[in-house]
Amino acid sequence: MSSVIPDGYERLLIEPFYGSLGTIRPDNTVQVSPMWFLYDGDTIRFTHTTKRAKYRNLQANPSMSLAVFDPEEEYSYIEVRGRLLEVIPDPTGAFYVVLGKRYGNPDQKPPRDSLDRVILVMSIEHTAHQ
Numbered sequence: 398m399s400s401v402i403p404d405g406y407e408r409l410l411i412e413p414f415y416g417s418l419g420t421i422r423p424d425n426t427v428q429v430s431p432m433w434f435l436y437d438g439d440t441i442r443f444t445h446t447t448k449r450a451k452y453r454n455l456q457a458n459p460s461m462s463l464a465v466f467d468p469e470e471e472y473s474y475i476e477v478r479g480r481l482l483e484v485i486p487d488p489t490g491a492f493y494v495v496l497g498k499r500y501g502n503p504d505q506k507p508p509r510d511s512l513d514r515v516i517l518v519m520s521i522e523h524t525a526h527q
Contacts, residue, residue, distance in 0.1 A: 406475045406526050409465045410436035413500050419462040420454040433496040444493045446513040455481045461519050474527055479520035487514040
């Protein structure tokens with residue numbers, strides 16, 4: 398477990414809860430989107446494509462922030478702040494399938510846009526929580 402994750406909050410990253418991923422647009426405004434993710438204890442990984450704004454945002458500014466809310470306690474959340482560490486090509490959509498299964502679809506198939514798929518790897522540098 399990352400030493401940055403406070404005691405009792407790692408569950409929000411381990412359970413298949415949706416996260417809200419924020420990136421910075423070129424005009425310095427924030428773009429936030431719901432995202433599937435996988436926490437591995439040191440980084441957070443997302444599936445995405447090279448054709449969308451969030452990918453372009455991260456190419457210009459690697460800053461990222463993920464907020465995950467506890468569905469059982471409406472005011473409990475963790476925000477993880479970090480940056481884009483790596484972009485891994487995923488032209489078969491294999492990681493999309495992994496995440497689809499994690500989020501409840503045992504029959505998840507690769508998406509039609511698999512050729513443009515990448516895995517975004519986020520560092521874990523700071524957190525805020527309640």
